[in-house]
Amino acid sequence: MKLRIAWLLAVVFTAFPAAARAQTGYPMIVSVYPVGCQRGKTTDIRVEGQFNFAGAYGTLFESKGITAAIVPPDAALKPGQPQNAVTLKVTVGADAPLGPQEFRVATPRGMSTTGMLVIGDDPEVLEKEGNNTLAEANPIELPSVVEGRIQSNEDVDYFKFQANAGDEVVFSCVSSRLQDKIHDLSPGGGGAHSDPILTLVDETGRELAIADDYYGPDPLLAHHFEKAGTYQIQVRDVRYQGMAGWTYRLACTRKPFLTALYPMAGQRGQTVEVLPIGFNLGGMPPAHIEVPMMEPGNMDVQVKAGTVATNPMPFLVSDLPQALEKEGNNTPGDATPMPMPAGYNGRIEKEGDVDDFRFTGVKGQPYTFEVTARRNDSSLDSYLEILDAQGKPLTNNDDANGKDSRIDWTCPADGEYIVQIRDLHGRGGDTYVYNISARPSRPDFTVQCDDDKSLVGPGSGYAVYLIASRRNGFAGEIKLSAENLPPGVTATTDRIPANMTQGCVVFRAAADAKPDFRRIRMYATAEIPQADGKMQTVRHEVTPLEEIYLPGGGRGRFEVNTHVVSVTAPSDVVLKLSSNHADLKPGGTATIDVDVVRQNGYDKNVILDVYLRHLGSKYGDPLPPGVSLDEAASKTLLSPTETKGKIILKAAPDAPEIQNLPIAVLGQVSINFVVKVSHASEPLFITVKK
Numbered sequence: 001m002k003l004r005i006a007w008l009l010a011v012v013f014t015a016f017p018a019a020a021r022a023q024t025g026y027p028m029i030v031s032v033y034p035v036g037c038q039r040g041k042t043t044d045i046r047v048e049g050q051f052n053f054a055g056a057y058g059t060l061f062e063s064k065g066i067t068a069a070i071v072p073p074d075a076a077l078k079p080g081q082p083q084n085a086v087t088l089k090v091t092v093g094a095d096a097p098l099g100p101q102e103f104r105v106a107t108p109r110g111m112s113t114t115g116m117l118v119i120g121d122d123p124e125v126l127e128k129e130g131n132n133t134l135a136e137a138n139p140i141e142l143p144s145v146v147e148g149r150i151q152s153n154e155d156v157d158y159f160k161f162q163a164n165a166g167d168e169v170v171f172s173c174v175s176s177r178l179q180d181k182i183h184d185l186s187p188g189g190g191g192a193h194s195d196p197i198l199t200l201v202d203e204t205g206r207e208l209a210i211a212d213d214y215y216g217p218d219p220l221l222a223h224h225f226e227k228a229g230t231y232q233i234q235v236r237d238v239r240y241q242g243m244a245g246w247t248y249r250l251a252c253t254r255k256p257f258l259t260a261l262y263p264m265a266g267q268r269g270q271t272v273e274v275l276p277i278g279f280n281l282g283g284m285p286p287a288h289i290e291v292p293m294m295e296p297g298n299m300d301v302q303v304k305a306g307t308v309a310t311n312p313m314p315f316l317v318s319d320l321p322q323a324l325e326k327e328g329n330n331t332p333g334d335a336t337p338m339p340m341p342a343g344y345n346g347r348i349e350k351e352g353d354v355d356d357f358r359f360t361g362v363k364g365q366p367y368t369f370e371v372t373a374r375r376n377d378s379s380l381d382s383y384l385e386i387l388d389a390q391g392k393p394l395t396n397n398d399d400a401n402g403k404d405s406r407i408d409w410t411c412p413a414d415g416e417y418i419v420q421i422r423d424l425h426g427r428g429g430d431t432y433v434y435n436i437s438a439r440p441s442r443p444d445f446t447v448q449c450d451d452d453k454s455l456v457g458p459g460s461g462y463a464v465y466l467i468a469s470r471r472n473g474f475a476g477e478i479k480l481s482a483e484n485l486p487p488g489v490t491a492t493t494d495r496i497p498a499n500m501t502q503g504c505v506v507f508r509a510a511a512d513a514k515p516d517f518r519r520i521r522m523y524a525t526a527e528i529p530q531a532d533g534k535m536q537t538v539r540h541e542v543t544p545l546e547e548i549y550l551p552g553g554g555r556g557r558f559e560v561n562t563h564v565v566s567v568t569a570p571s572d573v574v575l576k577l578s579s580n581h582a583d584l585k586p587g588g589t590a591t592i593d594v595d596v597v598r599q600n601g602y603d604k605n606v607i608l609d610v611y612l613r614h615l616g617s618k619y620g621d622p623l624p625p626g627v628s629l630d631e632a633a634s635k636t637l638l639s640p641t642e643t644k645g646k647i648i649l650k651a652a653p654d655a656p657e658i659q660n661l662p663i664a665v666l667g668q669v670s671i672n673f674v675v676k677v678s679h680a681s682e683p684l685f686i687t688v689k690k
Contacts, residue, residue, distance in 0.1 A: 025051030031245035034147030058106035065096030110455030143253035175248035263345030265316035341439030361411035366441035374403035443474035452544035457571030461680035465620030488513030504622035517566035626655025
């Protein structure tokens, strides 16, 4: 899913219900139906999942202009019975941004995992089941958006419509892409995705056109109708598989439809002339885009054909001046000059097309060349290569960011070099647009946060783990911060030291904190030396990661746009430490006794840890270099009747000195074989000193 401009969020509160007996698992959204909402309308959305939506009291949406009220649950539910679904009455403002939007549901057990909704302009029509044959097809009007489900094996859905002679109708399906941000789709785990295919037939059932993969597994079909008549569009999974959670949104329209913009990027603060590419554009002339002064990233752009606006397309906002490829740059001798730093926009216009760019390299200078294409809905699967002046390949890259390429390269000698780009499979066309960001490499860093939803009980805590990636020579300390915390919640943020790549942030809720939630933003800041020797303060937003459980119980992680801290009902366990300081000498140990206060009648095993682990694999290690958990000497497994544990840290003889680095002790309670909830102690500050 593409990144978006920072939006406001919408939060809806209703009366907060009595807390459940035990906190246990946070709710996991596994299905949303219908998966789309029309601007200016109110739509009932059914959200289904696992681990109980009982007592749902609020919602959070990624973007402004979207609110929701929670429909009271079925009165037939018995007290204490898990509620595996919730209905939201979603209202979308007329100015709400179009496209996919993350949302979450708040419950006493904490905030849910992400669900996805698609906001559109056209009327939404629900599939009527029993439409598995031509004779039973659901009638629809154009334009409209069909909300359906491929809910079982061999499920085939038919929809019939009227077309006029000369009509060009576009059918665009979104299904598999929305499942990238779900927690666990199938009963056994594994996140199986739909793979829809579209088939267009006439009223006799004769096949006219078929479309499979376009936006990843999701299809796009456009057809020019020679004759007026009744036609049908069929939706099914290409493998004839199905699952209750396989929802889809099929847009059917005669309206102007964009598949690309060329160029696909512009420098912020500039006006850019772009060529619209797509269907039903009616000879549309180039459009002009006013690029806002925003942080580099994507914005959604609509252009108008007469008075009708197109669907939105992602447009890259860059901090670099932008240029177009020179026509006929298919050989090194005809290469487009590539002064740096700059962005270069081009198209792989036909099968076998190769675009070359020439630059002058300086010995020992590192350079970065990064392609933006597929992640912004281009058809291009880029393959990037650097050649010397004689055309000898020096280095290459296929997939660095999804299907987009990136090369970080240090020039071996002064001279002329070629950057060459092509489609990996030798394909090409109008929609194979790209942007290459080319610049001398800058010292920089990124930070990710594992995970995206921090569940903090009153008087308890939650720890998230930060992973830093430094590049291009940056080797300094990174300071951490968190903004917009709920009332009564504090964060111990501190730093990732220069000799570490991981850190820990501990959220704590006051004993009298009330149930609440906020979309927070975490930031990482560092002082980075520049080429002139001066220091520059660089600040990046931390990217949250959500987990998904894989076949066999493995753990995957993927980027999301929202990070939420919520105050929950009282936690099942609260950890109390004998000391919040662990002072070690090289070669020495420190012992921290842990009292486990059991609440809500919780009488299951509790596992203590200082690492973030899943089925034996370590995903987070915030301990300083040379410091480790002495697992043999510690008492970390507490049986249902035990309340006393012990953490022993040991420092290697050569452990470097460090002062007051915060970590947390985790108390983990299992929900099932793979899912667990972690509760954190107050911060534990580690010092190593000779």
